[in-house]
Amino acid sequence: MGRAAARLTSGERPVASSDWELVQRARAGDRDAFRELVERYQRKIAALALGMLRSREDALDIVQETFTKAYQSLDRFKGDAAFYTWVYRIAYNLCVDQQRRAAKEPLLTLDADEDARPAHALPADDPHPDQPFARARDAEIARRVREAIRDLTPDHRAVILLRELEGLSYAEISQVLECPKGTVMSRLHYARRQLQRRLRELL
Numbered sequence: 341m342g343r344a345a346a347r348l349t350s351g352e353r354p355v356a357s358s359d360w361e362l363v364q365r366a367r368a369g370d371r372d373a374f375r376e377l378v379e380r381y382q383r384k385i386a387a388l389a390l391g392m393l394r395s396r397e398d399a400l401d402i403v404q405e406t407f408t409k410a411y412q413s414l415d416r417f418k419g420d421a422a423f424y425t426w427v428y429r430i431a432y433n434l435c436v437d438q439q440r441r442a443a444k445e446p447l448l449t450l451d452a453d454e455d456a457r458p459a460h461a462l463p464a465d466d467p468h469p470d471q472p473f474a475r476a477r478d479a480e481i482a483r484r485v486r487e488a489i490r491d492l493t494p495d496h497r498a499v500i501l502l503r504e505l506e507g508l509s510y511a512e513i514s515q516v517l518e519c520p521k522g523t524v525m526s527r528l529h530y531a532r533r534q535l536q537r538r539l540r541e542l543l
Contacts, residue, residue, distance in 0.1 A: 359423035367414050374414075378407050381424055384506055385431045391489060391501040392435040394442065402438060406431040421515045428502065428516040436494050488538040496531035503528055 357365075357376070365373035385406050389399035410417075410427050417426055489497055495517070502508045502516060514521045 360419055363414060363417060363419070363423060366411070374411055377410075377423065381427055382407065384424070385427060387505055388428065388431055388498075388501055389435055391486075391505065392432070392494065392497055393438060394490060398438055398442065402431060402434050405434055409434070422512070425508075425512050425515045428506075428508075429518065432498055432516055435498075439494055484539060485535075488535050491538070492531055492534060496527050496534070499524055499527045500531045500535070 357373075359377065359380075362373040362377050366377065382403060386399065386403045389402040389406075390396065393399045393402065406427060409430050413430075417423065489500060492500065498517060499513060502513045503510075508516070510521045510524050513524045517524065
């Protein structure tokens with residue numbers, strides 16, 4: 341078992357290393373330590389990037405670029421904020437840069453193949469014949485929610501994703517977006533109101 345995977349107490353019970361411990365090990369050249377940090381947070385960074393960007397391919401590139409940049413910048417991480425908020429901030433800034441470069445590209449739908457799946461592709465032996473219709477309706481609602489979120493400005497899109505999807509506190513979001521907590525709260529209120537307006541017919 342690698343050094344970064346866990347520490348052992350006197351009773352031989354594995355204890356997960358803290359993010360700060362892993363950062364210190366990674367700074368000392370322990371690649372396993374940084375690999376564990378990636379494993380802890382890559383899904384969350386992917387969720388943010390997929391929500392922020394119009395292209396799945398671009399989002400996955402952002403995930404890789406985020407952790408590459410984080411690794412190269414470990415010496416600048418001071419530990420005054422949580423490691424994950426620091427990584428979120430890197431990912432958010434990269435997403436904003438990507439959006440600026442791709443501002444004129446046509447809108448792409450995430451999970452397009454799944455959302456466009458024809459009705460006959462649903463399981464034919466479903467013991468509950470009403471479930472395919474419920475699934476189709478859920479898929480349509482999910483598609484519209486994604487579209488509505490993408491129509492928000494990057495700042496409002498980020499605050500919705502970080503609060504509603506990732507569950508970050510207002511203080512954590514203010515660290516990620518580098519803005520006052522009051523600004524986070526006002527952006528969240530506005531974003532929720534815009535989404536409610538767009539999705540009112542589905543409620």
